[in-house]
Each structure stands twice: as structure tokens, then as C-alpha cells.
Amino acid sequence: MTETLNNSAVILARRPEGLPTPEDFSVVTQPLTPRAEGKIRCETLFLSLDPYIRSVIAGNHLGHGIDPGKVVPGEVVARVIESDDTDWPVDTLVRCQGGWQQFSDHPSEALARVPTELSRPSLTLSVLGMPGLTAWAGMVDLAKVGPGDVVVIPAAVGGVGAMAAQLARRAGATTIAITSGPEKRRIALETLGYDHCIDRIDDDLGTALERAAPDGVSVYFDLVGDPTLTTVAQRLAIGGRVVLCGLIKDYNGDHKTTGPHPGLWITKRATVSGLVVYDYESQRQAFEAEFVPLMEAGELTANEEIHNGLEAAPEAFCRLMRGHNNGKVVISLAD
Amino acid sequence: MTETLNNSAVILARRPEGLPTPEDFSVVTQPLTPRAEGKIRCETLFLSLDPYIRSVIAGNHLGHGIDPGKVVPGEVVARVIESDDTDWPVDTLVRCQGGWQQFSDHPSEALARVPTELSRPSLTLSVLGMPGLTAWAGMVDLAKVGPGDVVVIPAAVGGVGAMAAQLARRAGATTIAITSGPEKRRIALETLGYDHCIDRIDDDLGTALERAAPDGVSVYFDLVGDPTLTTVAQRLAIGGRVVLCGLIKDYNGDHKTTGPHPGLWITKRATVSGLVVYDYESQRQAFEAEFVPLMEAGELTANEEIHNGLEAAPEAFCRLMRGHNNGKVVISLAD
Numbered sequence: 085m086t087e088t089l090n091n092s093a094v095i096l097a098r099r100p101e102g103l104p105t106p107e108d109f110s111v112v113t114q115p116l117t118p119r120a121e122g123k124i125r126c127e128t129l130f131l132s133l134d135p136y137i138r139s140v141i142a143g144n145h146l147g148h149g150i151d152p153g154k155v156v157p158g159e160v161v162a163r164v165i166e167s168d169d170t171d172w173p174v175d176t177l178v179r180c181q182g183g184w185q186q187f188s189d190h191p192s193e194a195l196a197r198v199p200t201e202l203s204r205p206s207l208t209l210s211v212l213g214m215p216g217l218t219a220w221a222g223m224v225d226l227a228k229v230g231p232g233d234v235v236v237i238p239a240a241v242g243g244v245g246a247m248a249a250q251l252a253r254r255a256g257a258t259t260i261a262i263t264s265g266p267e268k269r270r271i272a273l274e275t276l277g278y279d280h281c282i283d284r285i286d287d288d289l290g291t292a293l294e295r296a297a298p299d300g301v302s303v304y305f306d307l308v309g310d311p312t313l314t315t316v317a318q319r320l321a322i323g324g325r326v327v328l329c330g331l332i333k334d335y336n337g338d339h340k341t342t343g344p345h346p347g348l349w350i351t352k353r354a355t356v357s358g359l360v361v362y363d364y365e366s367q368r369q370a371f372e373a374e375f376v377p378l379m380e381a382g383e384l385t386a387n388e389e390i391h392n393g394l395e396a397a398p399e400a401f402c403r404l405m406r407g408h409n410n411g412k413v414v415i416s417l418a419d
Numbered sequence: 420m421t422e423t424l425n426n427s428a429v430i431l432a433r434r435p436e437g438l439p440t441p442e443d444f445s446v447v448t449q450p451l452t453p454r455a456e457g458k459i460r461c462e463t464l465f466l467s468l469d470p471y472i473r474s475v476i477a478g479n480h481l482g483h484g485i486d487p488g489k490v491v492p493g494e495v496v497a498r499v500i501e502s503d504d505t506d507w508p509v510d511t512l513v514r515c516q517g518g519w520q521q522f523s524d525h526p527s528e529a530l531a532r533v534p535t536e537l538s539r540p541s542l543t544l545s546v547l548g549m550p551g552l553t554a555w556a557g558m559v560d561l562a563k564v565g566p567g568d569v570v571v572i573p574a575a576v577g578g579v580g581a582m583a584a585q586l587a588r589r590a591g592a593t594t595i596a597i598t599s600g601p602e603k604r605r606i607a608l609e610t611l612g613y614d615h616c617i618d619r620i621d622d623d624l625g626t627a628l629e630r631a632a633p634d635g636v637s638v639y640f641d642l643v644g645d646p647t648l649t650t651v652a653q654r655l656a657i658g659g660r661v662v663l664c665g666l667i668k669d670y671n672g673d674h675k676t677t678g679p680h681p682g683l684w685i686t687k688r689a690t691v692s693g694l695v696v697y698d699y700e701s702q703r704q705a706f707e708a709e710f711v712p713l714m715e716a717g718e719l720t721a722n723e724e725i726h727n728g729l730e731a732a733p734e735a736f737c738r739l740m741r742g743h744n745n746g747k748v749v750i751s752l753a754d
Contacts, residue, residue, distance in 0.1 A: 346666065
């Protein structure tokens with residue numbers, strides 16, 4: 085038995101209008117309710133912040149969402165602190181949907197083990213978490229990226245983009261980043277090893293793509309929607325593949341992406357696939373078989389932007405939704 | 420040697436604005452120029468009229484087109500009337516790109532043989548011609564239609580639609596026609612064997628789809644573009660396949676289709692493929708291996724709308740572009 089604990093949590097104060105602001109969230113402290121029988125109590129060490137949470141707090145993420153007053157959801161790395169399950173003893177490191185809070189209780193089937201060989205457990209949130217699985221689903225399963233491919237990735241240094249780029253490079257493809265500002269350009273080219281980097285603000289995207297991909301783009305991993313989608317699609321090679329995965333601008337609710345003209349897909353003989361990462365949980369074993377050894381060998385760069393303390397989460401999330409992050413955004417709750 | 424012949428032809432008089440009118444075309448008669456060495460002279464028996472010709476005469480069909488003053492192109496069934504090639508003797512029945520004219524000259528590699536067992540050679544233009552190959556490419560190669568699929572086909576009794584529906588039925592799918600008027604409804608249900616028929620004018624498409632496909636549409640063969648595309652896409656089953664093949668409204672130049680919101684493709688985990696039938700010429704052998712026996716056994720209904728005389732072509736084409744045809748439009752030049 086442990087002493088009575090308080091639980092710090094970030095709750096949704098109100099639904100954001102457009103770009104979220106820190107005032108849309110509240111940090112609250114409440115006594116922990118007793119742990120239900122069979123549940124395993126976990127203490128969050130690292131919390132993953134991801135753009136899709138914007139549509140969850142808008143209440144319309146693939147038909148579900150949360151209401152004001154509720155703890156904001158999110159994937160975490162946590163440490164088991166109370167458990168009756170001998171398979172999950174105290175001090176086990178786990179990955180789970182802990183949310184933006186200090187403590188959370190889970191059935192054992194909702195927990196995943198964190199590989200013990202990691203240099204730091206937070207890497208689990210980028211490489212083995214939602215971003216890594218999304219990148220794997222898009223690049224390997226849907227686009228089937230291979231040698232000779234020319235792959236364009238917007239939000240290029242973010243959680244999903246950084247993983248997708250490394251997968252594409254390892255498969256022998258040429259990689260083109262779309263990002264903004266000198267710091268992200270440096271990360272894209274030097275840290276993540278992109279072959280080219282286009283500044284979405286300073287460069288004319290169409291012209292820059294013609295220079296970087298003179299024979300056309302064979303794979304586009306769309307994380308942002310229009311107008312980037314249509315501009316890249318116009319420079320697609322014949323038979324190009326487009327993976328539709330994210331609509332970061334639409335998530336803010338102040339922008340309604342329209343789709344490219346269907347004639348464009350016909351002319352390019354394109355294959356366009358919609359990707360929802362939840363569908364890939366059943367393939368997690370194949371994904372981990374590929375990723376865990378690479379991660380343990382230090383061959384994947386996670387490119388994290390770490391902020392300290394749960395109270396930093398609202399501001400860090402707002403920066404993420406403005407595209408001001410320089411990598412996978414992680415909140416550290418570890419001492 | 421034959422006597423000097425005149426050649427009747429339909430030329431493009433001017434580029435149509437919006438829906439074409441018969442005045443956009445002229446019927447002319449000119450003396451035949453001498454046959455070049457190695458060419459095979461053919462006399463047209465049947466001429467195929469197809470919607471894609473609208474964008475050819477607009478000058479923008481996949482980067483090519485024709486200018487006013489030129490003979491309108493088109494696929495024909497013809498009879499060899501002059502030949503030095505013993506493989507293609509006089510009286511051989513061939514399929515070729517003869518255009519809207521009485522006589523045309525071709526190298527042997529531009530000719531395809533018409534199966535001799537056909538009840539009438541015009542069937543070649545629907546079943547073995549561009550419409551049949553398009554339907555095969557869309558249903559078999561791209562959508563991989565199979566048992567349990569729910570397939571929606573607009574322009575349902577036209578050349579491509581009629582073939583696609585029969586392929587889908589043979590593969591064990593449920594077929595839903597979108598068409599207009601009682602005559603086409605009768606053809607769709609009685610002649611072509613669709614399971615359901617939705618009237619695009621009298622019915623509310625969304626409501627009718629929910630009734631005919633309560634579990635969603637698994638395959639949509641798009642021949643028309645928006646707004647039908649978006650309405651059907653909204654009722655797509657998870658994992659649905661959409662083959663983008665035609666944009667009949669856009670061909671008329673008075674309508675600019677917009678694409679469905681990319682979020683729709685994501686939510687539906689859709690696979691959207693652009694189809695250009697010219698890419699499938701190299702697979703013609705596989706296609707014919709499947710279609711010729713069926714056609715010879717009378718198992719495919721061509722559903723032709725035959726008009727007599729080359730001079731009937733402009734008016735018949737204009738009806739086609741208004742969607743007033745009741746089947747695959749063929750002009751007979753045979754006596």
C-alpha cells in the first residue's frame with residue numbers, strides 16, 4: 085500500500101477556437117482515487133504531444149473526442165508503481181495511453197513494455213510510439229518505398245516526418261524535406277540526413293520541387309493537407325503514390341483543406357491511400373521487429389524537443405500546432 | 420489498284436464552348452490521297468463515339484488534342500480494302516484508330532484483328548475496344564473486385580459502365596447503377612443486370628445509396644467527377660477503393676470538378692487510383708484472353724446505340740455529351 089497521493093493533470097478548459105492557446109487548458113491537482121482491482125497504477129515519466137490531439141480536443145477525431153473538464157489524452161512512458169500482476173511488477177517501464185497527468189491506472193493489456201536497452205526511455209514515444217508506427221505504415225506498408233524513389237515529407241522534422249525520412253533513406257530513396265526556418269533546415273539536413281530541404285515560407289514550393297525532383301516526386305507523405313498537397317501532386321511522377329495521413333491546418337479548425345482536382349490523380353496515374361495509424365496496432369509486431377533492433381543499435385535519430393514539467397505541456401502543444409517545434413515534442417515528468 | 424475514291428470525313432469546325440453542338444463539326448468530302456508504301460487502306464464499317472473525345476477536340480486530352488480543320492479521331496471497325504501485306508489481306512476485319520471518316524491508311528502494327536465468331540463486328544468497339552479495356556483495367560486490375568463487394572457505377576449504361584457492371588457481377592459483387600430516366604433504368608436493371616438503380620435526377624443520391632448500400636460502398640468506378648464523387652465517397656465503406664477514370668462534366672469545359680476533402684479519404688482508409696486506359700495496351704493480351712471467349716459465348720451484353728451514316732456522328736456525339744445516350748454509341752457506315 086502507498087500513502088494517499090495527489091494527481092496533477094492538465095484538463096481541457098474549453099474547446100479552442102482556431103489555433104489553441106495555453107488558456108484553453110488548466111493544470112489541476114486532485115487526490116488520487118483508489119486503484120480498482122486488477123488495474124496497474126503507473127507514474128508518467130514522459131508524455132508525447134502530437135498534432136492529432138488537436139482534433140481530439142475539438143471533439144471530432146475520427147468520430148470521437150473529449151469534452152472540456154476531461155484530462156487531455158496522450159501516449160506516455162511510465163513506471164509501474166502499484167501492481168498485483170507478477171508479469172508487471174513495480175518499476176517496470178511501460179508505454180501506455182496515460183494522458184496529460186502524473187498518474188494513471190490501466191489493465192495489463194493496455195500496457196506495452198519499453199525495451200530496456202534504450203539510451204533513454206523517452207525514445208519509445210517517437211520511435212516505437214504513434215509517430216514511428218505511422219511512419220512505418222505510410223512508408224513501408226502503403227507507399228512501399230524503395231531504391232530510386234523520390235520522397236517528399238512536409239512537417240519534416242516533426243515526430244512522424246523524422247521517422248518517415250529515415251525509413252525512406254534506409255530503403256534507398258532520395259528524401260526532400262519541407263520545413264521552415266534555418267534551425268529546422270539544419271536539423272533536416274544535418275541531424276536527419278535529408279538530401280534536400282525546401283523552406284515552405286522562403287522558397288516557392290513548386291519551383292524548388294522542380295529543382296530538387298526534376299523527374300517528379302514518386303512518394304508524397306501528406307501530413308498537412310492543402311495547399312501543399314496540390315502543389316506537390318502537380319509535380320508527382322507518373323505512377324506516384326500519395327499517403328494521406330494528416331491535416332494539421334484543418335485540425336486548428338480555421339482552415340478547410342480542399343482536395344486536388346481528381347483529374348490530377350488521373351493524369352499522374354496516382355495511387356492515393358488514406359492512413360489511420362490505429363488500424364496498424366495489429367501489425368505492431370512486424371513493426372517492432374524492424375524498429376527495436378535499429379533503435380537499440382542507435383541507428384534511428386529521434387530528434388526530440390523535450391520540455392520539463394507537466395505545466396509546460398499547454399504552451400509546448402500550442403507551439404507544436406503553430407509548427408514552431410524543432411522535433412518530436414516530449415514533456416518530461418521525470419525528476 | 421482501285422479507282423480514285425472520295426473520302427467522307429467529319430472535321431472539327433471550331434472548338435466547342437461548353438456542351439458541343441452539331442455546328443462545331445463539318446462533314447467534308449475530299450479525294451483520297453495515294454496510299455503510302457507499306458500502309459494498309461481500310462474502309463470504316465463502325466465508328467465508336469466516346470466521351471474522352473470531348474477533351475481531345477478541346478485540345479487538352481492528357482497533353483494532346485486536335486485543332487480545328489482536322490478529322491475527329493476515334494476507334495473504328497474497318498475492312499481492309501488495299502494491302503500488300505499477306506498477313507492483312509483484303510477483306511480482313513480490323514479494329515484501328517480510323518477516325519470519323521470513311522477511309523484511313525495504317526501500318527500493320529496499328530491494326531488489331533476482329534474475332535470472326537462475333538454475331539456482329541461492331542461489338543468489338545464496346546467489348547474489345549477502349550470501353551472494355553477501361554472496364555477491365557478499373558474493375559480487375561485496380562479495384563480487384565470480388566465477392567461481397569458493393570460496386571457503384573455512374574454513367575451506368577454507357578460503354579464503360581455497361582462493361583464494368585458485367586465484370587463486377589461476374590466477380591460476385593453487388594452492382595448499383597447511377598443513371599437517369601425510365602429507359603436507362605430499364606436497360607440497367609433488365610439488360611445489364613444491375614442489382615439496384617439510382618436515378619441521378621429524381622432520387623437523392625445520398626439517401627438512395629444508404630438504402631442500396633447500407634454497409635457502405637466498397638468500390639466506386641468514377642466516370643463523372645463531382646458532385647457525384649464526393650457524395651459516393653461519403654458513403655464509402657472502410658477500406659473502399661475508388662478508381663478515378665473520367666470527368667465527363669469537365670470535358671465539356673463548363674464545369675470544374677473539385678476534389679473531395681482529403682480527410683474523407685483518410686477517414687475511410689480509401690485507396691484512390693487514377694486510370695488512363697492507354698497504359699493498359701501492354702496488358703491487352705490478358706484482357707482479350709478473358710474477354711474474347713466471353714464475348715464469343717454471348718455472355719457479355721454490349722448494349723449498343725447504333726446510328727446510321729457518318730453524317731449522324733456530330734448529333735450523336737452531342738447527345739452522348741449530354742448523357743442522353745442509352746448505351747455505347749456506335750455509328751454504322753456499313754451498307
